[in-house]
Every structure is written in C-alpha cells, then in structure tokens.
Amino acid sequence: MLRVVTRKYACRQCGKPALLEPSNPWRPFCSERCKTLDLGEWFGERYSIPAESQDDFSEAADLPPPNSPRPQ
C-alpha cells in the first residue's frame, strides 16, 4: 500500500510550505517573490564583503595617535 507523499517543503525565504514538484517553478521557494528575495540577499552578502582596505582602516583607528599620552 503506497502512501501519498505530499512533497511539501518549507520555503527557504518565508518558511511557508512550498511544493517540491515540477509544477512549482519557484521550488524550493513558494513563489517568484521569495526566490527573487533570496537571490537578492545572496548577491547582497557577496557584494557587501568589506574590502581589505576597510579592515586596515579600522585596525589603524584602534591604535592611539603617536602623540597621545598613554595611560599606565
């Protein structure tokens, strides 16, 4: 006896049930909107990686200026 398996999946974007079937062109998302949002976040993270020059700047800002008195 076969059980009917409903191939539902939590949408990676909003968590709502999404169909994992060919009828759903946006799988594993529930809709085009969620798919677009996810891709947008992915690319956003990729392009928001700070450049090395920014790291150097923040490290330099932590050091006291050479002329400032040092607390003992």
Ligand SMILES: [Zn+2]
């Ligand atoms: Zn969704």
